[in-house]
Amino acid sequence: MTKTKIKKSIPRRPFVAGNWKMHRTASDTKILIEDIVQRVQKVATVDMVVCPPFTSLPAAAETLGRHSILALGAQNMHQTKEGAYTGEISGPMLRELGVRYVILGHSERRQYFSETDASVAVKAEAAVGYHLRPIVCVGETLAQREAGETNQVVETQIRGSLAHFPAAHLDELVIAYEPVWAIGTGKVATPKQANEVHHRIRKLLVTLFGEAGSSIRVIYGGSVKPDNAAELMAEADIDGALVGGASLDARSFFDIIEAARPVRASEND
Ligand code: PEP
Numbered sequence: 110m111t112k113t114k115i116k117k118s119i120p121r122r123p124f125v126a127g128n129w130k131m132h133r134t135a136s137d138t139k140i141l142i143e144d145i146v147q148r149v150q151k152v153a154t155v156d157m158v159v160c161p162p163f164t165s166l167p168a169a170a171e172t173l174g175r176h177s178i179l180a181l182g183a184q185n186m187h188q189t190k191e192g193a194y195t196g197e198i199s200g201p202m203l204r205e206l207g208v209r210y211v212i213l214g215h216s217e218r219r220q221y222f223s224e225t226d227a228s229v230a231v232k233a234e235a236a237v238g239y240h241l242r243p244i245v246c247v248g249e250t251l252a253q254r255e256a257g258e259t260n261q262v263v264e265t266q267i268r269g270s271l272a273h274f275p276a277a278h279l280d281e282l283v284i285a286y287e288p289v290w291a292i293g294t295g296k297v298a299t300p301k302q303a304n305e306v307h308h309r310i311r312k313l314l315v316t317l318f319g320e321a322g323s324s325i326r327v328i329y330g331g332s333v334k335p336d337n338a339a340e341l342m343a344e345a346d347i348d349g350a351l352v353g354g355a356s357l358d359a360r361s362f363f364d365i366i367e368a369a370r371p372v373r374a375s376e377n378d
Pocket of ligand 1: 128130287291292293294295330331332333351352353354355
């Protein structure tokens, strides 16, 4: 892997999460987690999260142990504490397994399971009530990008998805900008394309939440791989990555985490 580490001052702690989607059984999870944990032992400057399927969460938690530097995330959550919602999983159920983060509004959930900005807003507000940190996903389709609607689409999604978000919990929020056309396609946004949108998101967050908006992490997702991660994360407004496919390979996931690690001055001198 080519490491093009570029020095920049990073006021926000880098954040890298792996979205395993519907991959890995519980027993496969143990093997992958053990491999990742071994590699990331010495990484102290990046927040690292893995989001396996619900059924693998207990195995992941057990393998990680209580004080792991790798946090556990879920890929979705129902907003209600409990009730007659067949097939759903609640925040307290996730918390009891040691889950700390939850991905909300991923484009696959918006596309295949009819999630909307309004439903994401309800879940995001509920998540913090259950002490789960939301990773709220937004991003335009190819048709929307080609029609020049990217900024408008992303702004609408953020305003809608954070409509009820409590100001007191802003430091727990992570936004993932994931252009739909780049997810699982191998077509990655150029660092400039991605950073332009991240910059707009940052300005919007400050407009919505004042100074607190400047400390919310905004991470990029969409075919992030070891060979493009460093360039993406060298951009001023990209604070990390939400990684799909490449997070299923411990070496690739570790290389992406390494690319997100802030460069110490001495490393570049
Ligand atoms: C994702 O699942 O959020 C994602 C970005 O996937 P991939 O990295 O495979 O494009």
